[in-house]
Amino acid sequence: MLPQPAANADILARRDDIVAGLRALLPDDAVIAEPLRLKPYETDGLAAYRQVPLAVVLPSTTEEVAAIMAFCHAEGVRVVPRGAGTSLSGGALPMADSVVVGLMRMNRILDIDYADRCAVVQAGVTNIGITQAVAEQGFFYAPDPSSQLACMIGGNVNMNSGGAHCLRYGVTANNLLGLKVVTVEGEILDIGGAHLDAAGYDWLGLLTGSEGQLAVVTEVTVRILRGPEGARAMLAAFRSNEVAGACVDSIIASGIIPVALEFMDRPAIHACEAFAKAGYPLDAEAMLIIEVEGSVAEQDFLLDQIKAICARHDPISLKVSQSAEESAAIWKGRKGAFGAVGRISPDYMCMDGTIPTSQLPHVLRRIGEMSASYGLQVANIFHAGDGNLHPLIMFDANDPASFAKAEKFGAEILTLCVEVGGCLTGEHGVGVEKRDLMHVQFSEVELDQQRRVKSAFDPGWLLNANKVFPLKGLAAE
């Protein structure tokens, strides 16, 4: 378990006054301070870490957020912004002396403009909610994290979340036009707008993926895109991870960029098939889900070429989906992968490193060796086109020794990712989980540079202060 910074005793002692101060700013039902009602906010998608906050506030407007921030700033109280709390890196984990600012009540879609292809939504709108709002006109919001039913756009912005289709459509950062944010001092800023490429420094780019370290996002202007005429998936099954990896290289080298290119190893195939009954090949060592878009004829054109490339890699089977239902079943298995692994193991930890795709066979071999030496099973899911690897480490949270081993195993995998030229996190963020691994990727000079940028926005380190940066100056408990 990573140590957390010690709570500020002075703040804890002033708890009642702070809560009263917040109540003076907000409607009654927007301030939570009763222990039982604080409980649901004690953790996020990284459930091993838990900490009940000082209080939770649920603002409904940007002005309320500004009032909260100004108050907390004046009182020297730490703030942890929170969306749906699905972070897998502990990004939304509270601190004992912090106020959690939950954005879930800010769930309105403010404007949809099809001619200018953008929408303005509040931070608490769910990812899928945006697509649902524009679907009737055939549009969609492109980044599609597997958690899209629950996670919120404010969280997506702060994690720069990706999805299975980001090989073609980019991650969150590539699909944003503007933000409304509240600074730590409680000032409201408009960044960007409905236009492209604001002149001056790219604040929009810096704020995206900043994990709640720089400001609180209250509104987001997203690009919306017209959907393709159609899409079709195929499954390709191979005898080894090496061969499947080589096939991915051949597809991309041929000049075809499928809209999605997902890789699963044997344990992942078995877990997902048991869950989704999608017809995944149980005799394969590795499987690819490959999706293309366009008219039926265009899909055929691309799939024929992809099939020919796959055929050169001695596949066990190639199966092109014959219907929308079959495609949906194929994706149900992939998008439900985490839940599927959750059914075969009491607990799992989802890693999120990125590697140069050419390193896949080597990295999977090493992970296999680590799995044997730690005595913990692992299933690997991989956004193969862009090198983002999700090893799911299975363990038993009721057994502290098992948890400790899983954490160590995970750290060893991520260190390997950096060693082969990749990075600690491709889309889940550093959060608490990878905070102390940042040294593996960055020099102290580089970390200090990033810390100074944080300080420029948040001189007193009140925003989400226990995350991202290895603790320094903050005394560990």
Add this chain to the structure above:
Amino acid sequence: MSDALAPSDEAGIVEAIRAAHDAGEPLAVAGRGSKAGLLRPVQAARGLSAANLTGITLYSPSELIISARAGTTLAELEAAVAAKGQHIIAEPPDFTGLFDRVQPQTIGGMVAANLSGPRRVAWGAMRDHVMGIRAVNGAGEVIRSGGRVLKNVTGLDLCKLFAGSYGTLGVLTEVTLKVLPAAAQRATLVLRGLDPTRAVAALAAALGSPYAVSGAAYLPAALAGFVPGVGAGPVALARLEDFAPSVAYRSERLRADLAPFGAAMVLNDIASRTAWAAIRDCAPFAGMQGAIWRVSVRPSRGPGVAAALERGFGAAWFLDWGGGLVWAAGPATAEAHAVVVAAAGDAGGTFTLFRAPETLRAVVDVVPPEPAPLARISRRVKDAFDPRGILNPGRIVR
């Protein structure tokens, strides 16, 4: 700036910046200086150039990644990726024609200026494809951000902050870009005779179609000659880039979809390349005297901005990015500039005084000033990289 330092490696850049830092002496940072005419002039005793840091350091086509030292010319990079059938996604423009410079552009300069071509409207800006940087900050420290993989959210994204920072935060020494396969073929649908508002509505229909339109521009009658073979009168252009059968199919479908706006003619691959290169490089203004502005607004507001500039000072103009990018040329006067500032503000957008004599760009805001709370943060961020304010002081803001 005859007294320009041009070290041959990163260590040399570090040394030069440390010395300047210790002495508190400003440096004018550049690649080969092809963009010295952009934004504000820098008052500095010395120049520091990354032009001699050259060479592609990594190219892995199947991983869609290329890295090069900052002084590598864009031409070298483009040739390398073209040899593998790939391209630089944001379609970087070549503005040397606007600035009477013979110096080729460097990749460091391209990233530091975050300049993107017509494909930006569909595929993102230069900054969207910067996967990694190495840079030397104003204290002479080497910092890296990002890396050489396509998905990376580890730590704050300084790649994006550096893209468009015009050498004010650090000197880029190496950049890593995402690349993609270049389309096998392109075609352009041309609608003739539409007024600007109707044309932008047609472009919105094209960009809002399922056919992945990758360029959408409008040239008024006076500039239509830059598009081969379309005759007189204004033209609205929508580009398709894809595999040959897709381009054929999509051209037909899009033509049908756009029928309410008139009967589109279709430009073939070669004519398309010519037309879009001219739009990308702002060729219509290459021979013109005076100032040039870029105004970025929501696309539907483009025609209104263009009309305001035409009324205000007889601007020559054309539209890219579906109407969202207004290129305008006119007299290099404070009065004309004020018209641009007002029109961009009214439309809720942003402007850049892109080219002007020093006498003008030294005395006006070349980009919109930031509101006070943001300007405060902005100054602190600048300090965080460049504590003594020696890197390109005054380049972006007065």
